[in-house]
Amino acid sequence: MKLDTLAETVGEWLRGTGPESDIVMSSRVRLARNVPQYPFVSRASEQDRVDVERFLRERIATVPVGSRLEYIDVGRLEEIDRQFLVERQLISREHAEAQGARSVAIDGLEQVSLMINEEDHLRIQCMHSGLDLRGAWEQIRVVDEQIGRVVPFAFHPRWGYLTACPTNVGTGIRVSVMLHLPALVITRQIDKVFRSLHKISLAVRGLYGEGSQAMGDFYQISNQTTLGKTEEELVEQVGDVVPVLIDYERRAREFLVRETQQNVHDQVSRAYGILRTAQTITAEETMQLLSRVRMGVLLGLIGDVSISDINSLLVRTQPAHLQKLRGVELDTKDRNIERARYLRRHFEGGASPAN
Amino acid sequence: MKCQQCDKQAVFHITELETGEVRELHLCEDHARAYLNQSEAAAGTAEEKATGGGISGPLSVAQTADELAVLDQKACPMCGITFFEFRNQGRLGCPHDYVHFEKELEPLVANIHGASEHSGRRPERGAGKGQAALPEGTEELTRVIGLRRSMQEAIACEDYERAREDRDTIRAIEERWLGPARRGPTTPDADGTTHEA
Numbered sequence: 001m002k003l004d005t006l007a008e009t010v011g012e013w014l015r016g017t018g019p020e021s022d023i024v025m026s027s028r029v030r031l032a033r034n035v036p037q038y039p040f041v042s043r044a045s046e047q048d049r050v051d052v053e054r055f056l057r058e059r060i061a062t063v064p065v066g067s068r069l070e071y072i073d074v075g076r077l078e079e080i081d082r083q084f085l086v087e088r089q090l091i092s093r094e095h096a097e098a099q100g101a102r103s104v105a106i107d108g109l110e111q112v113s114l115m116i117n118e119e120d121h122l123r124i125q126c127m128h129s130g131l132d133l134r135g136a137w138e139q140i141r142v143v144d145e146q147i148g149r150v151v152p153f154a155f156h157p158r159w160g161y162l163t164a165c166p167t168n169v170g171t172g173i174r175v176s177v178m179l180h181l182p183a184l185v186i187t188r189q190i191d192k193v194f195r196s197l198h199k200i201s202l203a204v205r206g207l208y209g210e211g212s213q214a215m216g217d218f219y220q221i222s223n224q225t226t227l228g229k230t231e232e233e234l235v236e237q238v239g240d241v242v243p244v245l246i247d248y249e250r251r252a253r254e255f256l257v258r259e260t261q262q263n264v265h266d267q268v269s270r271a272y273g274i275l276r277t278a279q280t281i282t283a284e285e286t287m288q289l290l291s292r293v294r295m296g297v298l299l300g301l302i303g304d305v306s307i308s309d310i311n312s313l314l315v316r317t318q319p320a321h322l323q324k325l326r327g328v329e330l331d332t333k334d335r336n337i338e339r340a341r342y343l344r345r346h347f348e349g350g351a352s353p354a355n
Numbered sequence: 356m357k358c359q360q361c362d363k364q365a366v367f368h369i370t371e372l373e374t375g376e377v378r379e380l381h382l383c384e385d386h387a388r389a390y391l392n393q394s395e396a397a398a399g400t401a402e403e404k405a406t407g408g409g410i411s412g413p414l415s416v417a418q419t420a421d422e423l424a425v426l427d428q429k430a431c432p433m434c435g436i437t438f439f440e441f442r443n444q445g446r447l448g449c450p451h452d453y454v455h456f457e458k459e460l461e462p463l464v465a466n467i468h469g470a471s472e473h474s475g476r477r478p479e480r481g482a483g484k485g486q487a488a489l490p491e492g493t494e495e496l497t498r499v500i501g502l503r504r505s506m507q508e509a510i511a512c513e514d515y516e517r518a519r520e521d522r523d524t525i526r527a528i529e530e531r532w533l534g535p536a537r538r539g540p541t542t543p544d545a546d547g548t549t550h551e552a
Contacts, residue, residue: 036450036496037529039434043448119446148478152532154450154493159464160473162450162493166464169453171475201469228470 003072003081007316007324011088011110014315016308018130022298023246025178025218025311028089029136029235030125031144032163032172036154040164041098041117049100049117056116056151057103063146069105069114080329083320089127091115112143119164120172122147131246133175133239137231160227170227175238178207179245182217182295183252186264190219193248201225202241207287216287216314221245257299268296272305276347280336286317286343305347317342358383365420431455433501451497492532499525 014025034040035055038048060066074082074095082096091104095118102117115123124147126140154162160170168174184190194204207218221241223234256264271292274281294310296302315321317339323330326338358365363383380387427439436448438459447453453460465471506521 034450036493037499037533039449039500040447042444042446043434043436145479152492152496153478154497155478156450156453156473156493158472159453160475162453164446166447166460167467169464170468170470170473173475225468225470227464227468227473230475 003084004324004327006088006110007084007321011090011315012127012129014308014311015129016306016311018128018132020242020246021130022307023180023249024131024242025180026089026127026129027131027133027136028125028127028174028176028178029133029140030123030174031140032120032161032168032174033122033124033144033147033151034120034154034162034164035122035152036162037152038121041119041121042164044100044117046100049102052121053101053103053116056122057105059150060105060114060147062150065112065143065146066105069107069112071103071105074102074104075100080320080323084324087315087318087320092118092123094118095123111139120168122151131177131242133177133235133242137175137235141231168226171229171231171234173226173231173234174222175235176220176222177238177242178218178220179242179249180218180291180294181245181249182291183256184249185217186256187252189248189252193245197221197241200237200241202238215284216291218287218291253295253299264299265296265301268292268299268301272296272302275343277344278340280333281340281343282336283318283339286339287314290314290317313343313346357381358386360386426459429456429459433497433504435504449497449500450493451500454494454497495528496532499528502528 012026018024018027035052038044038052041049041052044052057071060069072085074085074091077085082091085091085104086093086096088110090106090110090113092115095102095104095115098118100117102115104116105114106112111127113125113127115125124140124143126136126143128136128139156162161172163169163172181190181193184193197204201224203222203224205220205222207215207220221238223238226234229237271289275286275289275293290310290313293302293305294307297305297307297310316325319335322335322339322342325342330338357363359381361383363385365381365383427437427442430437431448431452432455433451434448436452438456441447441452441456447456461471502521502525506518506525509515509518509521
């Protein structure tokens with residue numbers, strides 16, 4: 001697979017379609033699986049990792065879902081290409097930075113991705129645009145069943161699916177939604193919301209970060225426990241809380257428009273102005289400003305940009321994407337210049353300046 | 356070992372496990388008591404947690420130094436990981452660890468998940484003959500991990516007879532549970548070289 005051609009598209013999670021896609025960017029389900037005849041990855045020898053990779057790849061290729069996937073040998077990729085896959089959420093940062101034989105298989109729509117030799121031998125991931133946890137779960141269930149017919153997954157009657165870390169044991173499932181919550185951030189209600197989520201055993205993370213500060217008001221909500229409940233119950237546990245968060249965010253947006261219209265309009269317009277005129281700009285600032293503009297578009301304050309446009313800029317202004325699109329490797333300083341240039345050209349080409 | 360908060364001897368060794376992060380604390384009796392009371396108090400104030408079904412936040416398993424010293428040396432017969440290594444890394448060595456360290460993992464897993472029994476999906480029996488997707492398949496196949504180690508040891512001390520026996524047992528188990536058409540992707544021969552299956 002040519003990664004360069006992928007750079008021209010945005011992939012599933014930023015398509016900007018699907019239910020509630022003004023707030024819910026994407027829905028994702030992943031399953032952790034291991035084979036019993038090899039040590040877990042962190043204790044596997046170099047030869048074990050090579051054998052696990054080949055064993056899984058060969059067996060998965062024999063089932064319908066597997067035959068439609070393209071394999072990428074992550075171990076042999078350049079750093080920039082690994083980073084590129086991380087930015088697209090096709091592999092985890094841990095997978096990118098790990099050592100030894102490892103690979104990822106993805107489908108053409110970038111909905112299904114199979115990571116081999118991440119923390120577990122196999123991590124199956126399904127991602128759908130917008131709020132569609134049910135759909136993602138139904139899809140991954142089929143993938144898991146098909147692979148399970150040819151690959152013996154390590155399983156224990158009491159503990160369930162056995163994983164390298166006890167935090168994933170049982171179902172091995174992680175259900176998550178990526179939300180864009182700018183109004184809750186502006187109205188300073190976000191911490192309160194997260195505290196209440198922690199109380200019901202849900203974890204909150206920022207985009208592109210493990211527990212780090214959320215970039216650009218994008219947050220990932222996921223289940224924290226994997227044992228003692230069924231997969232459906234865990235899908236519901238996350239699914240049930242999303243409408244509540246959507247409602248909070250909508251109300252906060254209405255409040256902003258009602259009470260501080262001028263102020264919000266000013267903030268959004270300034271963000272838009274910087275994106276269209278800056279000469280050098282970091283990835284972090286870009287994310288933050290795109291987040292504001294995205295909200296502005298949804299509030300009807302900016303008329304000449306589409307949500308899918310903003311979504312695609314979110315990923316294309318990331319370091320590896322930017323370099324792929326430009327076709328050369330750039331250091332941080334040059335990336336900031338190139339990013340600003342890319343944004344200016346994008347807005348000049350697609351949109352006439354707003355008044 | 357000294358207490359991390361004063362000069363007294365550390366007698367409590369606490370392992371915190373929170374969503375994959377591992378933190379070790381070595382404390383004297385006084386500081387350990389203070390620490391544990393504090394986490395209990397924190398857990399106590401959040402009573403809503405219980406109604407939310409499941410437990411979150413840092414939880415700990417505390418053992419005395421003597422208990423820990425014995426426990427730490429316990430090693431999995433398949434992958435060879437000791438409980439000490441697991442406590443340090445937060446990652447288990449192989450699927451058999453869940454059987455071998457079942458008693459030790461019980462409180463830890465209960466703390467993480469607020470449950471101690473899987474109630475989700477179970478693998479179906481494979482469609483093909485000899486396909487292993489069952490618990491007994493897991494148990495049998497994890498033996499291969501130990502046998503592979505044993506075979507390599509045998510090769511290292513030039514005990515080729517034992518190496519051959521180990522290799523034959525590995526092949527028999529893999530054929531039984533992974534299907535007759537193939538062995539593992541690569542099975543080292545008793546002379547230490549690797550062949551394509």
